[in-house]
Amino acid sequence: MGVLKFRQYDVASQKNGVIIKQSVCQPKHQIYEQFIEKQKKAYLSEFEYAQQRGVVMQSWEQLVPFLPTKEEFELKRAYVGFECKRIEYWSDGLKVIGYIWKPKNTEGRKLPLIIVNRGGSLELGKLTPRLGLRFGFYNFLSNGFVVIGSQYRGNDGGQGKEEFGGADIHDVLNLIPLAKxxxxxxxxxxxxxxxxxxxxxxxxxxxQGxxxxxxxxxxxxxxxxxNLNTFPELLNRWQKLIPDLKKNRGSCLRDRSAVYWSDKLDSPIxxxxxxxxxxxxxxxxxxxxxxKLQESQKSHQLIVYEGDDHFLSFNRENSEKRIIEWFKSHMK
Incomplete structure (x- = not known):
């Protein structure tokens, strides 16, 4: 049985990153007024939670001038020259779901890639065909990048079970052979x-290298x-996701916390x-x-946006511009 298991794993590893199937994305139709109303609802909810924790956020009225204009919204929604593909690919013998955002015409081109790692967990915060309208995938594409992201195992119809930074990290690592x-x-x-x-x-x-x-x-x-000290409600969710968290809380959390192993972060951040x-x-x-990165003498840069929230709602364009500049400065 030991030999058989090894052979099964070997076969699975050889398939890592292989695309099983792909299809053109079908984004939900949304008009500008619906978009603004959704942003308002989300921001007011965020504002209320912040108040409960004694954190002062700027008001919705202050945010309005920083929201995309109707013209910007329509430009990005039209997606002229770009396309989105929903993919199913192999990762550790599991069929995992992901997305590729790219120019329609790639013939004869070699384009830099951005691997995007989604936030949230399970179905909350998962990638959608037009998530880029908010987080800048359109800006990434219009600056010459291709974008690929994973939903992580067990999500959006994929096989397996998410572990919030456990074996599901392989689903990102396996995007490298996929990209190649x-x-x-x-x-x-x-x-x-x-x-x-x-x-x-x-x-x-x-x-992981x-x-x-x-x-x-x-x-x-x-x-x-x-993070649990300021957001203790997360513990119940994490206990459902992270194997052995109840028994080995200290080691499970440290293993996922970069402040404890900053010396292993070798790429500029x-x-x-x-x-x-x-x-x-x-x-x-x-x-x-x-x-910690400073102490470890690791290449990094820190930008703090005063008064802004978790999503940098007031600095959407500026933050995307800084990210693109950072990536372009590290081109080979």
Missing amino acids: SLEYIDTNNIFMFGASRGGMTSYLTLK ISVNAVAVIGGLSDLEA LILHGSADWRCNLDSQALALAQ
């Missing part, structure tokens, strides 16, 4: 972007135990964080990690 199979990807120029939990995922893949030119993280999670982020506290997450 695509003739239009410039494999000398691969970058990584993560938001919130996606920041933790990005750090963990670096710990992924080779990327540079990384950018918004509102990243870098100390899980400290751009850290962007809002000072009014109640979900991932600035001091215990971004500032703490930046201090």
Whole structure:
């Protein structure tokens, strides 16, 4: 039985990153007024939670001038010259769901890649065909990048079970062989972007030795135990996701917290964080990690947006511009 298991694993590993099938994305139709109303509802909810925790956020009225204009919305919604593909690919013998955002015409081109690590967990915060309208995938594409992201195992119809930074990290690592199979990807120029939990995922893949030119993280999670001190409601959710968390809380959380192994983060890292982020506290997450990176003499840059939230709602364009500049400065 031992030999048989080894052979099964070997076969599975050989298939890692192989695309099983892909289809053109079918984004939900949304008019500008619906988009604005959805943003308002989400922001007011965020504002209420912040108040309950004693965190002062700017008002919705202050945010309105920073929202996309109708013209910008229509431009990005039209997606002229670009396309989205929903993919199913192999990872550790599991069929995992992901997305590819790319120019329609890639013939004869070699394009730099951004691997995007989603935030949230399970179905909350998962990738959608037009998530880029909010987080800048359109801006990434219009600046010459291809974007690929995983939903992580067990989500959006994929096989397996998410472990919030456990074996599901392989689902990101296996995007590297997937990218190498695509003739239009410039494999000398691969970058990584993560938001919130996606920041933790990005750090963990670096710990596992992924080779990327540079990384950018918004509102990243870098100390899980400290995060529970300011957001204790997360514990119940994490206990359902992280194997053995109830028995080995200390080691499980440290294994996922980059502040404890900053010496393993060898790619240049751009850290962007809002000072009014109640979900991932600035001091215990971004500032703490930046201090550790400084001590470890690791290449990094920290940008703090005063008064902004977890999603950098007031600095959407500026943060995307800084990320693109960071990646371009690390092109080979």
